[in-house]
Amino acid sequence: MQYIYAFITGGIICALSQILIDKTKLTPARILTSYVVLGVILAAIGVYKPLVDWAGAGATVPLLGFGYTLAEGVKTAVSDSGLLGALTGGAKAAAGGISAAVFFGLLTALLFKPADKS
């Protein structure tokens, strides 16, 4: 069942985003940036966690889930170390994803050829 919930939830988030792409002039950079910030806000007001519990990867894989990860990280860090945690929590929780994107991005550039500009 988890797989069906993941498919439906992830699918709906992406289909709604397609409306933004087709009907507004928002660039991909703006959409992704908005989603991460929106994910932080939705997690902060407590509505994203229930969605994650229900949909699993359907809620964590879209970039909204990246915002959720940031918010959860900050929450834990603040309860552990107060104001210092407010600064370290988000980056700590996102470290795996950011480091992987940077390192695999560099590897891609080293190992592959750019597309033909024809």
Add this chain to the structure above:
Amino acid sequence: MELTPQEYQQLVQKHVKPSPLGKDMLWAFVVGGGICVLGQGILDFWKAAGLNEKDAATATSITLIGLSALLTGLHLYEKLAKYAGAGTLVPITGFSNSVASPALEFKSEGFVLGTAAKMFTIAGPVIVYGISASIVYGIILVILGAL
């Protein structure tokens, strides 16, 4: 033939193709949903391998990011993205693609100002506003906790 702007508008409307929004949304739904199902499979794999909930989630993101970078290098991700639109943009694989793709394409401008600088064209703003939003949330939590 003289046309007023209104008549021209009507003429254009008649010949313009019907909006492909429905088709685009279906593609986005199927591919985006599919990537999430793949993510769920990877998550379950890491949990079965003995990782706790939090580590399994991180490992899943890293695995998806690695897969997407590989597909970007093979120029397959952009082919899928042509049809899938938001379906390939919004999942974390789209974030990875937004890093790996300029890293590769701007290699010709050098590994410092090309690859390394350009990989942050989209990821940079995402990180700046994502981290900043989390810090604001953290400060709010600290203030609420002190009240």
